[in-house]
Amino acid sequence: MDRRHELYCQREEISAEPFPGQCLRTFLRGLGFFGVKKGCDQGDCGACTVHIDGKPSICLTPAFRAAGTRSLPSRGWCATASCTPVQQAFLDAQAFQCGFCAAGMIMTAATFDAQAREDLPRLLKGNLCRCTGYHSIDDALHGVVNARRT
Numbered sequence: 001m002d003r004r005h006e007l008y009c010q011r012e013e014i015s016a017e018p019f020p021g022q023c024l025r026t027f028l029r030g031l032g033f034f035g036v037k038k039g040c041d042q043g044d045c046g047a048c049t050v051h052i053d054g055k056p057s058i059c060l061t062p063a064f065r066a067a068g069t070r071s072l073p074s075r076g077w078c079a080t081a082s083c084t085p086v087q088q089a090f091l092d093a094q095a096f097q098c099g100f101c102a103a104g105m106i107m108t109a110a111t112f113d114a115q116a117r118e119d120l121p122r123l124l125k126g127n128l129c130r131c132t133g134y135h136s137i138d139d140a141l142h143g144v145v146n147a148r149r150t
């Protein structure tokens, strides 16, 4: 049986075979997408969040389930000129302390519309901030600027 795994990842078509039982995070990192964060490794923290066909998904997702999908790993932090709007909002609000949660928070938050932003405690429940920096994350998602631009 051909178990090669084809998916579109950051606009590239990837064709590779995951190991039996391999999770999507390990599979993507093995392909060089190091923006996929390795956090708790247990499905608890959400730091590893990627998008599968536009929906947030975490590390324990079996790699084979993403076959044929459009998967988008986090790019992590960015040069200001190429930030996505959500990344820029996190920078403007200084919505991170240690940064452990930031990539996953940004990936999850990038799927929110204005209505979802009013329900953050529920919709961000899969993303844990161990520094408890939720106030500034809420600021970021409501357009509050806590940092002065230079």
Ligand code: FES
Binding pocket: 037, 038, 039, 040, 041, 042, 043, 044, 045, 046, 047, 048, 049, 058, 059, 060
């Ligand atoms: Fe995936 Fe924590 S590393 S949920």
Ligand code: FES
Binding pocket: 095, 096, 097, 098, 099, 100, 101, 102, 128, 129, 130, 131, 132, 133
């Ligand atoms: Fe440290 Fe969120 S900023 S875990």
